[in-house]
Structure formats: structure tokens, C-alpha cells
Amino acid sequence: MERITVELPANSYDICIENGLFARMGGLLRRQTAGSKALVVTDATVDVLYGKTLVESGMAAGLQVTKIVIPTGEASKSLAMLGELYRGFADAGLTRGDLVIAFGGGVVGDLAGFAAATYLRGIPYVQIPTTLLAQIDSSVGGKTAINLPQGKNLAGAFYQPAAVLIDPAFLDSLPPRVLRDGMAEAVKYGAIADRDLFEQLAGYRSREDFLRQAERVIAICCRIKRDVVEEDEKDTGRRMILNFGHSIGHAIEQVYQYQTYTHGEAVAMGMAQITEHSERIGLSRPGTTARIQAALRGLGLPLRPAVWDKTALLAAMARDKKNTSDGLQLVVLPEIGRADVIRVGLDAVAAWL
Numbered sequence: 001m002e003r004i005t006v007e008l009p010a011n012s013y014d015i016c017i018e019n020g021l022f023a024r025m026g027g028l029l030r031r032q033t034a035g036s037k038a039l040v041v042t043d044a045t046v047d048v049l050y051g052k053t054l055v056e057s058g059m060a061a062g063l064q065v066t067k068i069v070i071p072t073g074e075a076s077k078s079l080a081m082l083g084e085l086y087r088g089f090a091d092a093g094l095t096r097g098d099l100v101i102a103f104g105g106g107v108v109g110d111l112a113g114f115a116a117a118t119y120l121r122g123i124p125y126v127q128i129p130t131t132l133l134a135q136i137d138s139s140v141g142g143k144t145a146i147n148l149p150q151g152k153n154l155a156g157a158f159y160q161p162a163a164v165l166i167d168p169a170f171l172d173s174l175p176p177r178v179l180r181d182g183m184a185e186a187v188k189y190g191a192i193a194d195r196d197l198f199e200q201l202a203g204y205r206s207r208e209d210f211l212r213q214a215e216r217v218i219a220i221c222c223r224i225k226r227d228v229v230e231e232d233e234k235d236t237g238r239r240m241i242l243n244f245g246h247s248i249g250h251a252i253e254q255v256y257q258y259q260t261y262t263h264g265e266a267v268a269m270g271m272a273q274i275t276e277h278s279e280r281i282g283l284s285r286p287g288t289t290a291r292i293q294a295a296l297r298g299l300g301l302p303l304r305p306a307v308w309d310k311t312a313l314l315a316a317m318a319r320d321k322k323n324t325s326d327g328l329q330l331v332v333l334p335e336i337g338r339a340d341v342i343r344v345g346l347d348a349v350a351a352w353l
């Protein structure tokens, strides 16, 4: 088993990565809590595939396990669904000594993590991520959130999990589009911090090609994220590089009402568009855009939304969490493998868009 420790002032935790880990999940969970109860939050799709096995495994390890199943999809990252979780936590009689288990993709992780952060002012939770995106990104680092009608991830908390338990074998059942979403965030890691990883990802041409290497790629990405989060847990500086492609990406998701494009697709378009702009104004080495766009295209990811609604995109970007009173902060690549954060006034962004 690969064990990557995230060391933070208030609480440190392990990311455990191993093919086949799911088979002994109950025992691993039992070690995470001195309490008697564990409540699994999952979505309808993951529940059908793996829900029963997880509950039985937890029970066999001596935990009293209950489960809340939320509808599949981004719409579940809502205030209404958060309320449903609070109700379920109360009905289950959870105490601060018990355990919440976020079992699914980034939607489940962000929502269940935020509920765990706030119910009783904080219950320990474990992430068992089942999508590539969740295994390399959303389960690590403690960003939890729901969307508001006004924008993406606008209500949330920094709340670190007690552990992240990753079985790459979950990826075998992922639909191609969901696997591609994870590839977009993997390309992000390569683009901001690891040129070799970027080139390796750009070279994958088949699903099998990638899945054979998945365990290693997941570990590389988790180590990059660990290093960044240890340096800047609360996103006041260096951590913003993990937002490469997200200022525009989140705006695209919102403008299309989370229906047309997934998070991974929107981030891919965000990376493609910001790099085109930064190269044009001399902030990225010539050829960076061509390289980024070729890699994304090769993986089947989009480069630009069908309709570029400048006014709506600008309004959404104006609510980005990285903004200050001076304007927006955007992440750009001086070259592939390195990222900088630049400050840009709203007028300049309007002119660019």
C-alpha cells in the first residue's frame, strides 16, 4: 500500500492507495473511529454498484452502519440536499465521536464533507473516492462546499478528512466521460507542477493504457496536492495554482447551469482559454497553448464552449473566491510544469473575454 501523509498544524492524515483496498475497507474504517456508528453518504449510482458491500464490510468489522443515498449529479451539491443530510445525521443519532463516510465522486465528497464540517460543529469523516477526479483531487485537501444559485462552491469550509482510502479498481466501472473529467484535473497537475506527468498523460490513447498506470498517476497527483496544501492549507497564496483553469471553468459550469458541461470539461476549457490569453500577452512561453490544447484534444476534452456568452461569464467570474478588492486573481503558466498567480482588473478581464 502507498501511504502519503498530509501533515497540517491541526490534524495530519494518511492517503492510502492500493488496488483491491475495497476488500478490506471495513477493517480500515474501524481503525478510524473509537465510536460505534458510521454513516455512509453515497449517490444512487455508486450505491447500486458498491453500497451493499461497503455496509456489510463495516458491519462485519463491528460498526453500526447506516446509509444516505443522494441523487446522482451536480444538482445534489445544494442547500436542500445539505438539509437532507443534517436530517439524516440527526435521525441516525450521530455524535461527535462517530464517523461520516463520503463514498463516491467529488459531488458526494464535497457535500458530505461540508455536512460533516458543520453538523455538531464537526464530525470526523473519511473519504472513499470512487472517480478518478475524486481520487486525485477532491478527496484530498479539505475543501468542502455546496453550490449556491449565485455561483459554484460559494458556501463551504476547509475541513480535513480523517483519512482518504483509495482503491484504483473503482475506476474500472467509470463511464468514459467521467474518466475524462479526471484526466482534465490530472492534466492540470502536470501543467502546473510536473512536465513529465503532463507529457505522459498527453500520450495516453486508450482507456486500458491509462488504467494500467492509474495507481502510479494517482499517487503522483496526490503528492503534488499534498505538497501544495501543506504549504497553504487555507488558499491564501500558493494553493491558488490548483485553481488553474477554474476561474473560467467554474463560470462556464454556472452559465450552463451545471447541465451541459461537467466540472472536468469546464476546467479543460478554462485551461485552454486562459493559456491562449496568457500566451498572447506574453506571460506564457510561445507554444504553450498549442501543447496544452493538443493534450486536451487528444484526451477527448473540449477547448471552448459552444456559445461564449461574455457578459454572463464575466458576471460569474466576478464572484470567484480568489477575487480581492483589486480585481481577479488568475492562474497562468509561464511554461508547462510551472504556474503563477496574476492580479487582473475586471476591465482587463472584460476586454480579454
Ligand SMILES: NC(=O)c1ccc[n+]([C@@H]2O[C@H](COP(=O)([O-])OP(=O)(O)OC[C@H]3O[C@@H](n4cnc5c(N)ncnc54)[C@H](O)[C@@H]3O)[C@@H](O)[C@H]2O)c1
Residues within 6 Å of the ligand: 043, 044, 045, 046, 049, 072, 073, 074, 077, 104, 105, 106, 107, 108, 110, 130, 131, 132, 133, 134, 137, 138, 139, 140, 141, 142, 143, 144, 170, 171, 173, 174, 175, 178, 181, 182, 263, 264
Ligand atoms: N473539493 C475539491 O478540492 C474538489 C476538487 C475537484 C472537483 N471538485 C468537485 O467535484 C465535483 C465533480 O466530481 P466528479 O467528477 O467525481 O463527479 P460526480 O461526483 O458527479 O461523479 C461523476 C459520475 O460518476 C459516477 N460514479 C462515481 N463513482 C463511480 C464508479 N466507481 N463507477 C461508475 N460510476 C461512478 C457518479 O454516480 C456520477 O454519475 C464537482 O462538484 C467539483 O466542483 C472538488
Ligand SMILES: O=C(O)C(=O)C[C@@H](O)[C@H](O)[C@H](O)COP(=O)(O)O
Residues within 6 Å of the ligand: 137, 141, 143, 145, 152, 153, 185, 235, 239, 240, 242, 243, 246, 321
Ligand atoms: O483544492 C484546491 O485548492 C482546488 O482548487 C482544487 C480544484 O480542482 C477544485 O475544483 C476546487 O473545489 C475549487 O475550489 P474553489 O475554491 O475554486 O471553489
Ligand SMILES: [Zn+2]
Residues within 6 Å of the ligand: 137, 185, 246, 263, 267
Ligand atoms: Zn477542480
